[in-house]
Amino acid sequence: xxxxxxxxxxxxxxxxxxxxxxxxxxxxxxxxxxxxxxxxxxxxxxxxxxxxxxxxxxxxxxxxxxxxxxxxxxxxxxxxxxxxxxxxxxxxxxxxxxxxxxxxxxxxxxxxxx
Amino acid sequence: xxxxxxxxxxxxxxxxxxxxxxxxxxxxxxxxxxxxxxxxxxxxxxxxxxxxxxxxxxxxxxxxxxxxxxxxxxxxxxxxxxxxxxxxxxxxxxxxxxxxxxxxxxxxxxxxx
Numbered sequence: 484x485x486x487x488x489x490x491x492x493x494x495x496x497x498x499x500x501x502x503x504x505x506x507x508x509x510x511x512x513x514x515x516x517x518x519x520x521x522x523x524x525x526x527x528x529x530x531x532x533x534x535x536x537x538x539x540x541x542x543x544x545x546x547x548x549x550x551x552x553x554x555x556x557x558x559x560x561x562x563x564x565x566x567x568x569x570x571x572x573x574x575x576x577x578x579x580x581x582x583x584x585x586x587x588x589x590x591x592x593x594x595x596x597x
Numbered sequence: 598x599x600x601x602x603x604x605x606x607x608x609x610x611x612x613x614x615x616x617x618x619x620x621x622x623x624x625x626x627x628x629x630x631x632x633x634x635x636x637x638x639x640x641x642x643x644x645x646x647x648x649x650x651x652x653x654x655x656x657x658x659x660x661x662x663x664x665x666x667x668x669x670x671x672x673x674x675x676x677x678x679x680x681x682x683x684x685x686x687x688x689x690x691x692x693x694x695x696x697x698x699x700x701x702x703x704x705x706x707x708x709x710x
Contacts, residue, residue: 492637515696526601526687526701527640573639582694583647584655585630587640 485510487574487588495594502546502561504591506574509555515577516557517585518548522570530572533557544568569595599624601702603688609708610678618673618705620688628691629671630655630699631663633684640687646671647694678709 490505508514516533531542538550544567548559557574574588601622610616622629630645632655642655646665660682662674671690675682685706689699 526703528701529698532698577695582696583645583653584642585695585699589637589639
């Protein structure tokens with residue numbers, strides 16, 4: 484069965500510093516990979532998605548993620564954190580052999596310190 | 598405006614009293630899904646639907662029912678709620694399946710006393 488792990492339930496960075504949020508998946512076949520963001524008191528919205536076209540995926544708000552098959556990872560980065568980036572971030576996977584289920588990671592709460 | 602709506606947004610109820618949380622989308626999406634969000638556990642899929650009259654269990658279906666009689670609506674039914682179903686619930690929809698971007702509703706915060 485697929486699973487998703489996110490290292491670090493809480494991450495704090497200073498404004499202007501690099502943001503790195505970690506995601507690892509377990510699957511014999513590289514799945515579809517997603518990063519979603521949840522701002523306080525809101526639903527989730529898609530940041531970016533990996534489909535296999537390119538290993539470096541660019542998303543909204545300056546975020547990007549790199550797919551590394553050898554490490555089964557899909558870490559999310561942003562060169563310079565902004566106060567508005569404070570939110571909960573979820574990594575998610577969906578099996579390529581079926582289009583039915585999505586597995587979400589436990590989430591990482593990002594705090595940005597002025 | 599393209600959106601997923603849920604009602605109610607907040608609900609406090611008592612053990613055993615049947616309730617329904619409605620979900621509606623106006624994007625003509627085939628795929629709809631229900632999740633519950635609990636601290637430290639992320640989102641867990643309860644039920645999903647690939648199209649009208651096609652529903653299936655997710656990872657945590659016990660105690661829940663769904664129906665998909667119309668493409669736009671996907672209600673979540675708790676026949677006999679229990680305190681362990683206290684949670685934040687999200688409905689989501691997407692084109693064709695879970696491999697595409699899902700659009701989420703604003704959430705329903707349920708408390709079962």
